[in-house]
Structure formats: C-alpha cells, structure tokens
Amino acid sequence: MKDKISIVGAGLVGSLLALILKQKGFNVQVFEKRNDPRKSENVEGRSINLALSHRGIRPLKLAGVYETIEPYLIPMKGRMMHDEAGELTFQPYGKEGQFINSVSRAQLNQLLIESAEKAGVEVHFDHKCTDIDFENNELTFHNGLTQQSDLVVGTDGAFSAIRKNLQYTDRFNFSQHYIEHGYKELSIIPTDDKFLLEPNYLHIWPRGNFMLIALPNNDKTFTCTLFFPFEGNLSFAKLTTKDEVNAFFEKYFTDAKALIPDVADQFFDNPTSSLVTTKCEPWHKNNTMLLGDAAHAIVPFYGQGMNSGFEDVRLFVEMAEGMNWKWDEVLPAYSASRKKDADAISELALHNFIEMRDHVGDPDFLRRKKLESKIQETYPKEWIPLYSMVTFSDMPYSEALRLGKIQKRVMDEFLQKEGDVDFDEIINRFNTLKQGG
C-alpha cells in the first residue's frame, strides 16, 4: 500500500493516527502549525493534564506504545470530595481494580510524536495550513508550500483550519457554543518531595455553580482547575484584586488555599480560558476527513475528550481496514456510524459538569448512588452504572447515554416507592425498558 496520507495537526489524536497508519504501511506525513513541542513551552489555553481511560488505552495498546506511556501514568481510583469544612468523602469510579489515569498532555504528546517519527512518519512543524482544495486533496501552507495526497485527515483541534474551510462549502452544518464558565489552572507545589494531597484520586471541591478539581502530576505537584462563571455575582469578573482572590479561596476552598500560599499571584499570572462545544456534519468531503476535536470538541467534564479522539482513531482505522482502505466508501461510512456517539458524549460531558460541581455532595445524589451500588452488587452483569459504561467499556457512547437515561428513570420510579426495594423488580423493569418496552 502506497497511499499518501497527510495529517494536519500533530496533537494527541494526529500523532497516534500517524503512527498507526504508518504501521499499516502508508506513506504518512504530518503537518503541525506549532513549533516542535520538544523545543518549546506548554501552550496556553489547553489543559496541563488529562485523564486517560479505557477507550484511550485500547488504541495505544494496539499501536504498541502503551508500555512506553504507562510509567508516566498516575492511577486515580475515584473522586475525593472536599466539603467546605475540609471533610473528605470518597466515591470509587468503578469496581475494585478499575481506575482512570492522570497524564501530562505534553509528555504524552511527545511520546506519541517520537513513536511516530521512529516508525518513519515525517512530521513537519511550523507548517500552518492556510487553505485546502477539496477537489484535489491539496493542502497549502503559510510558507507557500503545497501537498497533494490520497487522503487528508484534519486532527487540528477545536479550531481546526480544515473544518474552517469546510464551513464555507455548501450544506455544511456547524455550531460552536461556549458555556458560561471558564477555567483557570493553579498549582499545588510541595515543599519537600511529597504530594500534599492523596495522589491516587481526582480531588473535587464541589460548590454548586462552580468547583475546583485537582489532578496529580509526576513531579508530585497537583494541577488544580477552577471552573467558574465568567460573569455574575461570584465570577471571574468580580475577582479583580489579590485581596478578593484570597478571601474567595479562604471562604470556599479553605483546605486547598492552605496548600497554595501564592494563590492570588497564580490567579493573576495564569490565563482564564473558555470552554467550547463544537458540532459539525458532514465530517468528510471527498477524500478529506475530520477526527477528534476537529470533528467534535467537547467540554472536559467526563474526561473523554482525548479518549473519544483516540477511540475515533481505532474505529476509523478498523473500519478502513475492513473496507480495504477504499477511502471514498470509508469516509461516509465512518461519519454515519460515529456521529451519534460524538453527539452523545458531548451531551454527557455537559451534563457531568452539573453532577460534579453540584450533585456529588447532595444527599439525594448520594442516596441514588447507594441504591445503584446495591443494584450493581446484586446484578453485576445486567446493571453497569453510566460512568462505567462511558469510562470502562467500548460500548458506543450513544448506547451508554440511552441506557443511562433508562437507569435514571428506573431509579426515579423506585426511589419514590415506599417500603423495601425489590432488586428483581428493578432489573426486570430496566430490561423491559431497555428492549424498548
């Protein structure tokens, strides 16, 4: 196979795709508008660390790079909630032995680029795509160079240049929607070489309309992220002085503030970033395809942005291989099968923000969680909680969303009943609704 494939964007999805397509025997070139990340600083406006889980791990294993990456991962077994008094509550993410993994975006990206280059992929940094001719699959770059290929894949993120060009073709549906919240990253830096919070958890300070979270890093620091409204009574717009920032953290995040003595300095040094959901359709035109954030950027609250992008890569390559790499058939078939799942994880991610910031500390939510874990104990195969379907399975996101809605409905019904809960009745009701009854 000698097909020439051009990938625009050497981020996480683009570099993994390049590696796998090279392993399949293609002539793969990657074009990245930024400088080589191994030679420059972390990029503003993108999170420092991410949560890698099953859907992301599986394609890394298929590509044979998981072993290289594993040493950099920090397992997180569940949520550790901090209430205003500093009291901790633990909620496991799944069953014993199931966890998600904190990983540095920059480290993971570098490892993937290096693996792709070792496999023979040519990565051209400092090549900003300025135009694409969809009829001839020809890319133009800011330096005037052009590149013709058999297949072009845009993995150039939420603000994709490839998608921007698609937007001005006829009958291309597109939306970008920003939520009312932005985010700001802050660091917890240890004084000696020890984590200042328990490392194997994702820490959450849920505060109703806003929240702080913290993920561990390899260097024993934690990266905290404040998700906070841009406008309103309690908002970024209202925190304009160091005194205000200190008072705000003292009041709402007392225990966290004690670990970040320079919180006010960090607050004004670090950027405030926005959070966007993008949707588009179709994802392809002729022999050009969008994958990952370029096709479906989502908010980060389900930890599935990167994972869904890596799953895109696996599903796209598996489908293409099954169709004998006939791109003109693969591209529409892939779009048709995957679009509903991208829409589903987009919806789930928006909804999980409300759960994380508002519900996780709520008595009603905890009652539901307790009921659910008992159902699951009794029927471990029949009833898999929504979080597990999304995070620890390969089930299509759209099916997880559908089943999750049925589970919610069944639990709502049984939580309203008085007397003892009959688990057989619950599972029967669930199975009936599941079959469309």
Add this chain to the structure above:
Amino acid sequence: MKDKISIVGAGLVGSLLALILKQKGFNVQVFEKRNDPRKSENVEGRSINLALSHRGIRPLKLAGVYETIEPYLIPMKGRMMHDEAGELTFQPYGKEGQFINSVSRAQLNQLLIESAEKAGVEVHFDHKCTDIDFENNELTFHNGLTQQSDLVVGTDGAFSAIRKNLQYTDRFNFSQHYIEHGYKELSIIPTDDKFLLEPNYLHIWPRGNFMLIALPNNDKTFTCTLFFPFEGNLSFAKLTTKDEVNAFFEKYFTDAKALIPDVADQFFDNPTSSLVTTKCEPWHKNNTMLLGDAAHAIVPFYGQGMNSGFEDVRLFVEMAEGMNWKWDEVLPAYSASRKKDADAISELALHNFIEMRDHVGDPDFLRRKKLESKIQETYPKEWIPLYSMVTFSDMPYSEALRLGKIQKRVMDEFLQKEGDVDFDEIINRFNTLKQGG
C-alpha cells in the same frame, strides 16, 4: 453629529440603514464586495422576488422612500392553493384590506441604493472586506485599502465576512444549519402581455414533503420556486433527465406545467440553491454591530427575512437615537432586546414550511382555520391569528410566537370537545393562559 459610520454590505438592509443614518446627520460610507447592481446581472443563490409586509414597510416610510417603491409592488391578498386536480382554494392572509406585496429584490435594492446616494451616502462597490480590527474599528479590503470608523455595521448577509471574523474571537456562539430541502426557480412567461395566473395571490402547490410556489412580477411573469429535498426517493438527486423532470411536473404540478412548456430546460439551466438558518451571539463587539441576515439568517417560509432585517434597522436606529448615539451602550442594549425576537422568527419560519407544504390542504388544518376565523370574528381585538401578529403588526416576534403557542393549545383543547363551541369560554381560556395562568 460627525460620527463616521462604515456599513459593510449594500444589500437591502445595508442600503436602508445607510440612508436613514445619513438622514440623521452621520458621515456614512458603504462598502460592497459586488459590482454595482445597476451595471450587472442578478446574483445567483438569492431569490428573485420577496414579500414585503408591514414590518418592512414601516421603516421605508420613516425613511421617506416608500412612495418611490410603492409603484413597483404587487399586492397579494392571500394564498391560492392548487391541488393535484388543479382545483383552487383561497385563504386570505388577514382581514379585508390586508395584504403582502411581491417585490423584485433587484429593483428594491437599486431604489434603496439610489436613495442613499442621493442623500449623500458614499457607496464603494467592488470592495470586499477581508479583515476587521475590532479594537480600532478598522476594516481592510481586498485591494489593500483600510477604513477606520466610529461605528462598523455588518449587513453583509448570511455568509457575512464581519461575522466570520467574529467567529474567531473568544466566546462567540455560532451555528449554521441547512435544511434537507433546496430550491430552484422557474419562470412562467406570458405569450401575450397578460398574467397566466391570477396576479394578486401567492400561489401554492402543497404536496406534502415538497411544494411549488409562485409570486407575480411587474413584467407579468411569475417566478415559481420549487422547494424540494436534495436527497431521497422524490428529490433533486433523482431528477437527472429532462424526461424525468417533465414526468415529475406532469404528475404533481399538472396545471403549472401547462404554463411552463420549457420546464425541463429551465430546470437544468437554473441553479439549485440551499437554505440555511444561522444564529450567533453576541451580535456586537466593541463598536462593531451585525444586523439583518448577518446576525440571523432564516429560511424564507414566513416571508420575514427582509422584513425582519428592515425592522432591525428601525429598532436599532430608534434605540440609538433614544440613547443619544452612545454606541458603547446602544450595541449591547440592542442585542439584549432583539436576540429573542430573531430566535423566534427563525423558529416560526422553519415551522411555516411544514404548514405551507403539508398542512394547508389538510382537512384538520382547514377545520382549525375555520374555528380560528370564527373566534376572530367574535373577538377581533382579543384574538389575532399568529400569521397576522407576525405579518401585520409590530408585536415582538417572541411575543407572537408565545401567543401563537397558547392559541394552538386552546384550539387543540376545544377541537377535542364535543358539542357546540362556546367562544366566550375560548377567549377566557386564552386570556388566562396569556397572563401565565
């Protein structure tokens, strides 16, 4: 007042806005990417004629140009439905003396540009805006020229260059959505100097999932528009030969086909155009504002695209005058007050397509229409039909939409009841729901 105002786009909305702002004493310049329409042909992809009604007429009168335009208008008193047997049914649009007006887009645009120029507006044709610096209100054009102003207004349509630039600013929400149908225009040309259909009606051939309409022109022709799916069993994709086109028109539009002997030639000579809804928010940034289609492009089925754009002009200028032309206060205030109305007419326009193509011939729809006209006869002030609120009033579109939904609910309730209809009861129910009861 010496404020320098740059308007991008010399279409219907831009030229009317320019005229009115010039009359208010501003230094107004208009930049248009196309050539002077007085020197060139009609532009592809935009409808030939439009329906001008109350919301569009009012600002034309305020600008003192309505008298110039009136001789070019052809009143349309209602819908004339053609069934498959060629039988005609008439539905008036409003009360006796209420009508909408067929007008040529090109003629109206020329009259408005001429009026603006006569008033002292400078119109620069062949100036394509390529960039805008929102910090300095500076426009750049394809010829390298730049223009700095106190206020920039983008009236450059559904594919606005100004909005395109806004889209890449942070936290700008945007969507463009194409419906499944496209349209194709066809002409009914008289052999002698007489209209071949009754001229004072909007003719409709409703056929379920598709429809043909016809509006009269001053030269005694009719412009027909076929609204038809792009894909599917009965679709543009399936009509590939002249025989297929002839057979299709013969079967579904027998009486119309008899008036268009060269329908198959016209079908392949004329373009197939798509239909888009765009939404965005905010409509302004610093001293740059979007108005008309640039802010909210809608599908044409309520005949409100131009009318809502002209109403934008009136409301914007009235609000600005009331706020003493303080643009930094006017722009956010206008967006805040008008956005909900743009969303409402967008929804109404999409819904009216279903009514026009599918419901207008339906017995259930006719029963509802009959009930409604009786309610209106009995309570002419209390109950104004939705079509009249939208077409013959200045009521905010969002309020018309809200009241229309209540009317539908009340009629649904009473149509299910048996026995005689009590109109007092209907109007009481309507008034209760209207007040939020």
